[in-house]
Amino acid sequence: MKKLNILTPSGFPEFSPAQEAVKQHWIRIIEQTFESYGFASITTPLVERQENLVAKGGDPKEMYVLKRLYDQEDDPSHTGNALRFDHTVPLALYVARHFNEIKFPFKRYTMGPVLRGERAQKGRFRQFDQCDIDIIGSENLSLAHDALMPAIIVEIFQKLRLGDFLVRINNRKILIGFFEHLGIAPDQIKDVLGVLDSFEKKPASETKKAFSSLGIKEKEAEKILNFTALKGKDNQTILRSLETVKAGEVFEEGFKELREVCEILDMMGCSPFVRIDLKIARGLDYYTGTVFETYLLKDNGSLDTALGSICSGGRYDDLASIFTGKSLPGVGISIGLTRLLSQLFEAQMITPRRSSPSQVLVALQDAAYLSQAITMARFLRGAGIRVENYLEPKKMAKQFEYADRLGIPYTVVIGEDEVKNNTLGVKNLSTGEQKTGSPAEILNYLKDNL
Amino acid sequence: MKKLNILTPSGFPEFSPAQEAVKQHWIRIIEQTFESYGFASITTPLVERQENLVAKGGDPKEMYVLKRLYDQEDDPSHTGNALRFDHTVPLALYVARHFNEIKFPFKRYTMGPVLRGERAQKGRFRQFDQCDIDIIGSENLSLAHDALMPAIIVEIFQKLRLGDFLVRINNRKILIGFFEHLGIAPDQIKDVLGVLDSFEKKPASETKKAFSSLGIKEKEAEKILNFTALKGKDNQTILRSLETVKAGEVFEEGFKELREVCEILDMMGCSPFVRIDLKIARGLDYYTGTVFETYLLKDNGSLDTALGSICSGGRYDDLASIFTGKSLPGVGISIGLTRLLSQLFEAQMITPRRSSPSQVLVALQDAAYLSQAITMARFLRGAGIRVENYLEPKKMAKQFEYADRLGIPYTVVIGEDEVKNNTLGVKNLSTGEQKTGSPAEILNYLKDNL
Numbered sequence: 001m002k003k004l005n006i007l008t009p010s011g012f013p014e015f016s017p018a019q020e021a022v023k024q025h026w027i028r029i030i031e032q033t034f035e036s037y038g039f040a041s042i043t044t045p046l047v048e049r050q051e052n053l054v055a056k057g058g059d060p061k062e063m064y065v066l067k068r069l070y071d072q073e074d075d076p077s078h079t080g081n082a083l084r085f086d087h088t089v090p091l092a093l094y095v096a097r098h099f100n101e102i103k104f105p106f107k108r109y110t111m112g113p114v115l116r117g118e119r120a121q122k123g124r125f126r127q128f129d130q131c132d133i134d135i136i137g138s139e140n141l142s143l144a145h146d147a148l149m150p151a152i153i154v155e156i157f158q159k160l161r162l163g164d165f166l167v168r169i170n171n172r173k174i175l176i177g178f179f180e181h182l183g184i185a186p187d188q189i190k191d192v193l194g195v196l197d198s199f200e201k202k203p204a205s206e207t208k209k210a211f212s213s214l215g216i217k218e219k220e221a222e223k224i225l226n227f228t229a230l231k232g233k234d235n236q237t238i239l240r241s242l243e244t245v246k247a248g249e250v251f252e253e254g255f256k257e258l259r260e261v262c263e264i265l266d267m268m269g270c271s272p273f274v275r276i277d278l279k280i281a282r283g284l285d286y287y288t289g290t291v292f293e294t295y296l297l298k299d300n301g302s303l304d305t306a307l308g309s310i311c312s313g314g315r316y317d318d319l320a321s322i323f324t325g326k327s328l329p330g331v332g333i334s335i336g337l338t339r340l341l342s343q344l345f346e347a348q349m350i351t352p353r354r355s356s357p358s359q360v361l362v363a364l365q366d367a368a369y370l371s372q373a374i375t376m377a378r379f380l381r382g383a384g385i386r387v388e389n390y391l392e393p394k395k396m397a398k399q400f401e402y403a404d405r406l407g408i409p410y411t412v413v414i415g416e417d418e419v420k421n422n423t424l425g426v427k428n429l430s431t432g433e434q435k436t437g438s439p440a441e442i443l444n445y446l447k448d449n450l
Numbered sequence: 451m452k453k454l455n456i457l458t459p460s461g462f463p464e465f466s467p468a469q470e471a472v473k474q475h476w477i478r479i480i481e482q483t484f485e486s487y488g489f490a491s492i493t494t495p496l497v498e499r500q501e502n503l504v505a506k507g508g509d510p511k512e513m514y515v516l517k518r519l520y521d522q523e524d525d526p527s528h529t530g531n532a533l534r535f536d537h538t539v540p541l542a543l544y545v546a547r548h549f550n551e552i553k554f555p556f557k558r559y560t561m562g563p564v565l566r567g568e569r570a571q572k573g574r575f576r577q578f579d580q581c582d583i584d585i586i587g588s589e590n591l592s593l594a595h596d597a598l599m600p601a602i603i604v605e606i607f608q609k610l611r612l613g614d615f616l617v618r619i620n621n622r623k624i625l626i627g628f629f630e631h632l633g634i635a636p637d638q639i640k641d642v643l644g645v646l647d648s649f650e651k652k653p654a655s656e657t658k659k660a661f662s663s664l665g666i667k668e669k670e671a672e673k674i675l676n677f678t679a680l681k682g683k684d685n686q687t688i689l690r691s692l693e694t695v696k697a698g699e700v701f702e703e704g705f706k707e708l709r710e711v712c713e714i715l716d717m718m719g720c721s722p723f724v725r726i727d728l729k730i731a732r733g734l735d736y737y738t739g740t741v742f743e744t745y746l747l748k749d750n751g752s753l754d755t756a757l758g759s760i761c762s763g764g765r766y767d768d769l770a771s772i773f774t775g776k777s778l779p780g781v782g783i784s785i786g787l788t789r790l791l792s793q794l795f796e797a798q799m800i801t802p803r804r805s806s807p808s809q810v811l812v813a814l815q816d817a818a819y820l821s822q823a824i825t826m827a828r829f830l831r832g833a834g835i836r837v838e839n840y841l842e843p844k845k846m847a848k849q850f851e852y853a854d855r856l857g858i859p860y861t862v863v864i865g866e867d868e869v870k871n872n873t874l875g876v877k878n879l880s881t882g883e884q885k886t887g888s889p890a891e892i893l894n895y896l897k898d899n900l
Contacts, residue, residue: 004502006546006773010527012495014544016551017558024491036831038808038838038858041474045462045577046496046563050519052454060519068567069500069513069532077460078567082519094464096456101466103855105842107806108467113496117518117528127495137842144820144841267824323456356557358488370594374717381486388488391594392555392587405553408488 011118011126013338018352018407019345023337027111029159030131030335034109037152039133042108044090046115050082055322056089057285062116064126083115087132088286088319088332095136096323104138104328105145111337123343134332136319141329143257146290146315147264149333153294153311154270156335162349164297165310168277171258171290172314174242175281177251178227182220192216196228196281200305228278235262238276257289282314289315292333307343311335354407359450360387360426361403365415367393372414376424376439380412383443385450387412404429410446461568461576463788468802468857469795473787477561479609480581480785484559487602489583492558494540496565500532505772506539507735512566514576533565537582538736538769538782545586546773554588554778555595561787573793584782586769591779593707596740596765597714599783603744603761604720606785612799614747615760618727621708621740622764624692625731627701628677632670642666646678646731650755678728685712688726707739732764739765742783757793761785804857809900810837810876811853815865817843822864826874826889830862833893835900837862854879860896 008014015023031041047066054060064083084090087110095102111131120126133152135145150167157165175196179189195210202210211221227245232238239259245251258276265271282291291314296304313333321327344350362377364370373389380387388408390399396413403411413425424442427434428449435445458464465473481491497516504510514533534540537560545552561581570576583602585595600617607615625646629639645660652660661671677695682688689709695701708726715721732741741764746754763783771777794800812827814820823839830837838858840849846863853861863875874892877884878899885895 004505004773005499006502006543007499008495008543008547009497009499009531012497012531014495014547015493016548017490017492017556018551020492021490023493035807036836038806038811038836040467040471040806042467042470043465043473045458045464046565047459047462047577049455049457049459052456055454063519064516065519066514066533066565067517069510069515077570081459081462083516093456093458097458097464098466101468101805103805103852107838115496115516120527127497140842142841142843144824144839148839148841264820264824267821269828323454355551355553356488356490357485361488370714371717374594374714378719386486386488388557389594389598391592391598392590393592402553 009126011120011124013125013127013342015341015345016352017355019341021355021357022345022350022352023341024357026160026337026341027131030156030337031109031111033152033156033159034133037107037148039107039109042091042094042110043112044084044087044094044110046083046113047081048084048090048093050080052093052323053082053085053089056092059085062118064115064117085116086114087112087130087334088134091132091134091136092320092323095320095328099324099326102136104136105141106136107133108136109133123339125338125342128336128338131335131337132332133334134330136328136330138326138328141331143260143290144264146257146261146331147268149290149313149331150265150274150292151268151270153292153333153335154273157294157311162296162344164301165273165294166297166303167274167292167294167311168280169258169261169274169290169292170276170278170280171254171261172281172287173250173254173289174258174278175228175254177249177254178245178247179224180250181247182223184216184220188214188216190285192224193281194283196224196279197283199228199279200303201308230278232276235265235271235274235276242276254289261290282312286316286318287314288317290331291315307347310340356388356406356408357386358388358403358406358408359385360410360412360446361399361408362387362389362412362414363396363399363403364390364393365396365413369414369419372419376412376414379439380443380446383447385443385446400427400429409450412442459576461570461574463575463577463792465791465795466802467805469791471804471807472795472800472802473791474807476610476787476791477581480606480787481559481561483602483606483609484583487557487598489557489559492541492544492560493562494534494537494544494560496533496563497531498534498540498543500530502543502773503532503535503539506542509535512568514565514567535566536564537562537580537784538584541582541584541586542770542773545770545778549774549776552586554586555591556586557583558586559583573789575788575792578786578788581785581787582782583784584780586778586780588776588778591781593710593740594714596707596711596781597718599740599763599781600715600724600742601718601720603742603783603785604723607744607761612746612794614751615723615744616747616753617724617742617744617761618730619708619711619724619740619742620726620728620730621704621711622731622737623700623704623739624708624728625678625704627699627704628695628697629674630700631697632673634666634670638664638666640735642674643731644733646674646729647733649678649729650753651758680728682726685715685721685724685726692726704739711740732762736766736768737764738767740781741765757797760790806838806856806858807836808838808853808856808858809835810860810862810896811849811858812837812839812862812864813846813849813853814840814843815846815863819864819869822869826862826864829889830893830896833897835893835896850877850879859900862892 066081293309294311315331319328319330377389743759744761765781769778769780827839
């Protein structure tokens with residue numbers, strides 16, 4: 001028999017049980033925070049009509065299509081479908097499909113896998129989970145919604161306890177206006193934004209080369225680099241510097257938008273975690289105003305540019321006109337869950353320790369006490385404690401080892417004495433602390449300590 | 451420009467925002483219950499090597515493979531991969547891949563989409579979510595684990611408030627032993643189990659025809675139908691009747707297993723919701739002992755066989771030997787989430803009413819009070835209430851309509867008077883009840899009423 005290769009296909013990662021527990025913990029925090037701001041969970045199919053994905057700018061080179069293993073049996077409804085490569089195009093389609101059921105502004109979040117047929121390499125996967133929130137307006141969407149995005153993200157990253165981080169904010173109209181004012185041709189602006197987007201990942205010489213290959217003169221390139229390097233001790237200071245720049249109407253509009261968003265960020269109490277940074281351009285075509293990127297900070301306070309942006313997004317004027325005939329403005333932000341977690345695991349910035357949600361293991365000292373053990377677990381579970389029974393008749397040492405390996409903090413034992421006296425023994429596996437008492441006493445002890 | 455067809459591809463369903471809210475509520479209940487019994491969430495890739503899926507009995511006719519849109523650019527690592535059609539084969543692969551990190555018995559749950567290239571029809575989809583729990587033992591797995599499955603399912607269906615339901619339980623050894631004893635050839639037993647599995651979905655004449663086309667004589671067919679029709683007022687009564695049947699060793703083994711599982715179900719307090727039913731055969735090859743199916747009960751107490759089994763599973767002796775070289779026994783059960791919800795929505799057995807997780811909408815009476823509105827929302831959110839700000843400067847009637855349409859129960863208003871007196875107004879949108887008070891008073895009122 002041919003030996004099977006049991007590895008996951010290249011680019012389709014899988015976490016260990018302990019890593020999965022961290023992922024699950026993160027997902028709970030992210031979901032709860034999204035919902036605490038009124039975002040509703042919406043899931044869309046993994047598969048859409050290929051023509052719709054291509055129409056909304058999907059890169060066909062990276063697109064995966066779905067085929068039946070035996071093509072000859074295909075009915076036509078099996079063909080022409082491709083796998084989603086992000087959550088934005090499916091959102092546009094969802095809004096178009098459910099337009100009459102949706103009340104705007106539509107606040108939705110989604111979590112789940114997207115697939116891209118990229119070259120698999122370190123930190124780049126073919127299937128990865130993205131957590132997206134977006135707010136879609138009908139006709140208008142006030143700038144306060146732009147401020148809401150970093151406010152939510154700040155709350156999430158605080159709860160995830162990843163250490164210091166910074167949300168870098170900009171407005172593409174500021175960049176576009178400035179470039180236009182410099183005399184850069186409209187059809188070159190996208191490329192200039194692209195150069196800016198990869199600026200931090202490359203040596204200065206390459207950036208210079210990239211500008212020159214676009215036909216941007218050295219003097220202009222210098223001006224762009226000087227302008228985008230603008231710094232200040234806080235957003236107010238940066239805004240005051242920006243206010244003095246005269247670069248035409250588009251620039252002015254971007255400046256006013258950015259100032260308003262910063263004012264509302266103050267109201268939301270998250271200004272200390274958000275900093276204006278004119279180098280933030282976002283590569284994607286569809287952003288039209290506010291843009292964000294989020295970076296972890298190293299111990300010395302500098303941006304962790306090796307890890308890159310861990311959460312990015314922005315404002316777009318037109319989500320779905322190609323599907324709805326209506327131009328719906330939106331703003332959204334996305335956490336690349338798989339990519340971020342994999343990198344943090346690899347860099348040992350997170351060390352997973354538990355692989356079970358159980359708080360208590362009820363051990364089985366003797367098969368004769370199975371009924372008591374089950375009753376005890378039901379009693380604790382009824383009080384809201386996550387508890388499992390060990391249901392194999394194995395030595396106590398084996399059972400304690402099981403709890404220890406899974407990171408279950410407490411073990412409850414019911415033995416001969418306990419059954420006779422209607423008591424229980426409880427043990428904290430990390431401290432070794434033990435206690436005997438009535439079921440009610442043990443429940444109180446656990447409630448106090450968990 | 452060609453008009454785009456924005457519908458989801460055939461067989462790839464999508465719920466409305468209000469239906470999604472029901473789904474989300476269900477997922478929370480299911481997850482919390484699984485975790486309260488110590489099951490850990492594990493997710494596997496959507497995509498596996500085709501040869502592994504086929505090796506473990508996947509039906510190649512239904513299998514979807516993944517291809518890049520532009521085949522000519524493929525590198526070999528892009529080919530030979532197919533989409534998972536259930537969660538059991540990926541579990542087997544996961545256990546094989548992480549064998550040294552797993553501590554047995556391994557209790558995992560998973561939720562997520564599986565894909566099958568079936569003919570799309572009512573209630574049958576090409577992508578659908580399954581919620582699976584399984585326990586995998588190393589070498590042994592006690593029968594108490596079999597009893598745990600219906601116990602968990604009973605708790606979930608009680609919490610979902612779907613009305614009365616019944617978990618029907620059987621042991622395939624009882625059926626196989628009985629068939630052998632009747633003289634049915636070993637290679638026919640699988641087919642006889644198949645006839646039994648579809649027995650309730652077909653008229654009696656068709657079942658007779660199916661038996662006869664297998665070469666089962668009318669007398670034997672009669673005996674099978676009489677035997678599997680065995681009834682009793684409770685499991686004890688049925689077990690006493692079964693005890694008198696003499697049908698060889700395999701039958702006896704199955705009987706003893708079933709009796710033990712029923713004893714433990716008593717300890718778990720869920721016997722009233724679980725009934726022995728010898729008609730339960732489960733079509734799938736790999737079940738070797740205990741099998742379950744779950745049915746909703748109609749108002750007259752009869753099984754809703756039109757809806758069919760809403761949650762099925764059983765014991766299997768060999769999960770992963772093809773991948774690990776070790777024979778790992780397991781027991782599992784699965785809820786077909788998408789299928790069940792779609793049917794309940796269509797039959798209007800569930801009427802979704804809310805499409806937002808928000809408990810409170812803080813309205814914006816005047817753009818001048820934006821700061822106060824944001825502060826108030828932060829205050830309530832800090833107390834654990836899910837609250838959103840309305841951030842568009844629109845008429846109050848529009849804002850109330852928004853809350854009403856989304857099913858947000860309370861609206862908080864901050865107007866000129868409120869700002870002057872540092873008070874708030876709160877309105878219950880369904881009763882019309884209104885109240886004015888300090889922020890602390892309003893918070894207490896909301897806490898008492900939510």
